[in-house]
Amino acid sequence: MSGPGLLDTVRCVxxxxxxxxxxxxxxxxxTLIFFVIVASLxxxxxxxxxxxxxxxxxxxxxxxxxxASMLALGRLFASDxxxxxxxQLTLAPQPLTILVLAKxxxxxxxTGLPLVVVAPLLGFxxxxxxxxxxxxxxxxxxxxxxxxxxxxxxxxxxxGLRGGGAxxxxxxxxxxxxxxxxxxxxxxASAAGxxxxxxxxxxxxxxxxxxxxxxxxxxxxxxxxxx
Amino acid sequence: MTARINWLKYASPATFYPLAGKLAPWFFxxxxxFTVAGIYVGFFVAPTDAQQGDAYRIIFIHVASAWMxxxxxxxxxxxxxxxxxxxxxxxxxxxxxVAPTGALMTFIALWTGALWxxxxxxxxxxxxxxxxxxxxxxxLYLGFMSLQAAIDDPRRADKAGAVIALVGVVNVPIIYFSVxxxxxxxxxxxxxxxxxxxxxxxxxxxxxxxxxxxxxxxIGTSLLRARCIILERERKSEWIGQLRELRP
Numbered sequence: 001m002s003g004p005g006l007l008d009t010v011r012c013v014x015x016x017x018x019x020x021x022x023x024x025x026x027x028x029x030x031t032l033i034f035f036v037i038v039a040s041l042x043x044x045x046x047x048x049x050x051x052x053x054x055x056x057x058x059x060x061x062x063x064x065x066x067x068a069s070m071l072a073l074g075r076l077f078a079s080d081x082x083x084x085x086x087x088q089l090t091l092a093p094q095p096l097t098i099l100v101l102a103k104x105x106x107x108x109x110x111t112g113l114p115l116v117v118v119a120p121l122l123g124f125x126x127x128x129x130x131x132x133x134x135x136x137x138x139x140x141x142x143x144x145x146x147x148x149x150x151x152x153x154x155x156x157x158x159x160g161l162r163g164g165g166a167x168x169x170x171x172x173x174x175x176x177x178x179x180x181x182x183x184x185x186x187x188x189a190s191a192a193g194x195x196x197x198x199x200x201x202x203x204x205x206x207x208x209x210x211x212x213x214x215x216x217x218x219x220x221x222x223x224x225x226x227x
Numbered sequence: 228m229t230a231r232i233n234w235l236k237y238a239s240p241a242t243f244y245p246l247a248g249k250l251a252p253w254f255f256x257x258x259x260x261f262t263v264a265g266i267y268v269g270f271f272v273a274p275t276d277a278q279q280g281d282a283y284r285i286i287f288i289h290v291a292s293a294w295m296x297x298x299x300x301x302x303x304x305x306x307x308x309x310x311x312x313x314x315x316x317x318x319x320x321x322x323x324x325v326a327p328t329g330a331l332m333t334f335i336a337l338w339t340g341a342l343w344x345x346x347x348x349x350x351x352x353x354x355x356x357x358x359x360x361x362x363x364x365x366x367l368y369l370g371f372m373s374l375q376a377a378i379d380d381p382r383r384a385d386k387a388g389a390v391i392a393l394v395g396v397v398n399v400p401i402i403y404f405s406v407x408x409x410x411x412x413x414x415x416x417x418x419x420x421x422x423x424x425x426x427x428x429x430x431x432x433x434x435x436x437x438x439x440x441x442x443x444x445x446i447g448t449s450l451l452r453a454r455c456i457i458l459e460r461e462r463k464s465e466w467i468g469q470l471r472e473l474r475p
Contacts, residue, residue, distance in 0.1 A: 153394060157387045161377045170373055171391055174366040174398075177359070217394055224386040 009094045010102040017106035032114050035068035039122045050127050057126025058136055058187035062180055065115050072111040073151040081159050090226050096219040104152050112144035135190045139183040142203040149214035150175050156221035240317050240457045241466040247450040254447035258440050265436030273429040285343045291437040293336035297399050299329035304396040307389035319385030324453035328445045330368035356405035357413040367395040381460055
């Protein structure tokens with residue numbers, strides 16, 4: 001008799017992570033509150049002049065999303081590593097790459113998607129118009145999964161290390177920079193009348209590349225961390 | 228029966244250590260010769276530039292260090308990848324040895340670029356594609372070194388560093404092609420493998436001599452640093468106890 005199929009295992013792994021996130025809603029909500037607070041700090045820092053805020057808005061929202069996404073990465077593998085589930089995942093007959101993809105998908109649904117949903121509210125704080133807001137939403141929708149995928153590599157590499165959070169940032173932020181540049185650039189390009197299609201296409205391309213390579217690199221890093 | 232060449236003779240730390248010790252001084256001598264020749268050509272032979280005057284001469288350090296920063300990253304990623312794939316200790320030690328020199332070259336490139344940018348462009352720093360991606364290269368080097376420093380187990384450190392080095396190697400073509408793909412303030416490529424260079428021959432000669440000098444220096448320091456790493460990590464081996472320099 002063969003064991004559970006790949007799709008069943010994926011559903012089980014992703015479902016377990018989503019259930020855990022639902023039960024510990026505080027973790028998810030903390031990330032969201034951090035996002036809102038960080039984005040709100042900038043107007044307090046640079047002054048309330050509307051024109052300036054409208055110019056800074058997309059970039060600030062993007063940086064806040066980046067930082068919030070990075071903060072949430074620590075939780076991706078930590079609890080599974082602590083109770084031994086991670087080792088069992090590496091020993092499972094199903095390919096670790098697919099199981100990791102399932103975990104990252106669940107992680108994004110719990111931490112990245114709420115950021116996308118809340119972003120329009122922050123957009124109103126910066127007096128962004130409707131077009132700018134829709135481009136911002138589209139760029140975040142394409143960009144946050146990429147951030148989760150790339151961040152997972154860093155999370156797997158720094159599993160269980162001291163100085164974990166800061167080291168994770170140092171590893172992952174340089175790799176985040178292209179996503180940030182194209183994401184914030186999409187809104188700026190559309191505001192300048194050049195159209196956001198080029199930037200959004202590049203964001204989509206980055207997402208596809210990350211979808212193909214990041215789970216594999218994360219699986220390699222997990223095996224290194226667990227052995 | 229022909230004698231077979233042992234291609235992997237120097238893949239062992241015990242044989243590589245004395246070889247590196249013998250070779251390193253020669254590389255430093257070559258580095259000194261090339262650098263002196265390069266500086267002579269650069270400062271006394273190359274003509275004054277029509278547009279930039281004499282301030283352009285920092286190109287002789289800036290371009291050489293920038294080329295080395297990208298080249299050394301590829302070398303580091305290569306050796307780290309070999310160490311990860313074939314599970315060889317010495318390859319990973321070589322990657323760790325190259326990293327600090329690569330980071331230094333990147334820092335020199337960024338710094339001399341800023342010193343050049345201020346008189347030429349009027350700004351110490353602009354956020355164009357090439358400068359931004361070179362800055363990211365510095366962060367990638369620092370990330371590699373920090374990750375290896377944070378992991379106590381040397382084999383895990385080797386492999387984890389290899390993963391991050393290989394993930395980051397995609398940045399090097401981005402730096403290289405950034406002046407072609409984007410409208411940047413940084414000037415485009417004047418030196419190509421296929422076309423004739425668009426600069427005076429003596430300037431090109433000076434640049435190449437300096438690049439060779441920096442390259443020889445990088446090899447020399449990497450060999451010496453690899454020796455130090457070998458001493459640290461293999462300190463419990465028998466062959467280290469037999470070394471002449473360690474006998475009381």
